[in-house]
Amino acid sequence: MNKPRLYSGMQPSADSLQIGNYIGALMQWRDLQQSYDAFFSVVDLHAITVAQDPAHLREKTRRTAAQYIAAGIEPSKSTLYVQSHVPAHPELAWILSTITGFGEAGRMTQFKDKSSRYGSDATSVGLFTYPVLMAADILLYQTDIVPVGDDQKQHVELTRDLAERFNSRFGQTFRVPTPVIQQETARIYDLQNPTAKMSKSAESDAGVLWLLDEPSKSAKKVMRAVTDSEGSVRYDRENKPGVSNLLVIYAALTGRQIPAIEDEYAGRGYGDFKKGLADVVVNEFGPVRERAMELLADPAELDRVLAANAAKAEEVANRTLADVYDRVGL
Ligand code: ADP
Numbered sequence: 001m002n003k004p005r006l007y008s009g010m011q012p013s014a015d016s017l018q019i020g021n022y023i024g025a026l027m028q029w030r031d032l033q034q035s036y037d038a039f040f041s042v043v044d045l046h047a048i049t050v051a052q053d054p055a056h057l058r059e060k061t062r063r064t065a066a067q068y069i070a071a072g073i074e075p076s077k078s079t080l081y082v083q084s085h086v087p088a089h090p091e092l093a094w095i096l097s098t099i100t101g102f103g104e105a106g107r108m109t110q111f112k113d114k115s116s117r118y119g120s121d122a123t124s125v126g127l128f129t130y131p132v133l134m135a136a137d138i139l140l141y142q143t144d145i146v147p148v149g150d151d152q153k154q155h156v157e158l159t160r161d162l163a164e165r166f167n168s169r170f171g172q173t174f175r176v177p178t179p180v181i182q183q184e185t186a187r188i189y190d191l192q193n194p195t196a197k198m199s200k201s202a203e204s205d206a207g208v209l210w211l212l213d214e215p216s217k218s219a220k221k222v223m224r225a226v227t228d229s230e231g232s233v234r235y236d237r238e239n240k241p242g243v244s245n246l247l248v249i250y251a252a253l254t255g256r257q258i259p260a261i262e263d264e265y266a267g268r269g270y271g272d273f274k275k276g277l278a279d280v281v282v283n284e285f286g287p288v289r290e291r292a293m294e295l296l297a298d299p300a301e302l303d304r305v306l307a308a309n310a311a312k313a314e315e316v317a318n319r320t321l322a323d324v325y326d327r328v329g330l
């Protein structure tokens with residue numbers, strides 16, 4: 001029986017993932033892996049588009065993979081691998097770059113944002129062609145769906161355009177993937193700055209809940225989260241972004257509806273509500289952290305799992321790549 005195929009990935013850009021990554025991506029991946037033939041990659045080739053320390057990058061890559069597994073991605077069911085272990089990614093990216101317009105790539109808003117922040121000398125050509133590598137990631141696996149945040153939607157649109165262009169120029173080769181955009185309710189904001197997305201690359205970590213933090217530290221961060229002076233636990237994104245964000249986290253981690261949580265805390269203060277959420281966070285992440293630490297305590301076994309999964313990925317990727325080379329005349 002052929003399940004439809006799913007591809008997604010994250011950059012190993014920090015020692016720990018944050019709960020936005022968990023709620024917005026990993027929880028969904030964990031469910032989707034049941035009904036899709038899923039490929040989850042740790043995209044280390046993307047991570048080197050900005051400056052990196054080699055030993056630290058290697059460590060972050062391993063830690064990211066361990067957190068995928070600890071969060072419930074099953075490496076015996078899904079294909080969980082490190083992007084650089086499969087050379088077909090950069091090989092296909094090169095070919096796709098030859099059918100990508102310079103102006104077309106220049107319209108990618110993420111590149112425009114990042115390059116204007118870094119300045120042109122600190123902006124690499126790799127950062128410019130990042131979306132082409134991402135297209136290769138997706139197209140190598142004949143992907144049906146790509147779950148992504150809305151900031152990646154434009155890149156998946158480019159991927160679709162490149163697939164269609166290649167197919168019409170060289171004959172049917174790639175499946176054209178569909179983006180599945182994360183719902184607004186799965187978007188988590190910084191606890192200290194609740195109109196900014198929580199991010200593992202945030203400048204200050206005071207408002208970031210890390211998957212691998214000591215549970216007591218996360219509980220403290222919840223207790224110190226920014227709220228407002230109204231004192232009522234009520235969802236209102238515009239006027240009460242702090243409380244609304246906490247409600248979204250509470251609902252996502254418990255599977256409960258927001259109105260039910262509002263009812264439970266009606267007439268009680270923010271202190272009680274935060275205490276309740278701190279317990280939820282500790283209960284959810286305590287076991288995830290423990291499992292990740294166990295996996296990281298045996299790097300040889302983790303590396304063995306990643307190598308076996310890379311071999312599975314490579315089998316699929318190399319079939320697509322061989323077809324592409326053939327069609328292009330290589
Ligand atoms: P980060 O900003 O933490 O570096 P990435 O850009 O690497 O995150 O995103 C990895 C995955 O996590 C993507 O699927 C993205 O949509 C999801 N994600 C990241 N931050 C959040 C957030 N604050 N809320 C919900 N999902 C998020």
Ligand code: NA
Nearest residue numbers: 011013200201
């Ligand atoms: Na990132």
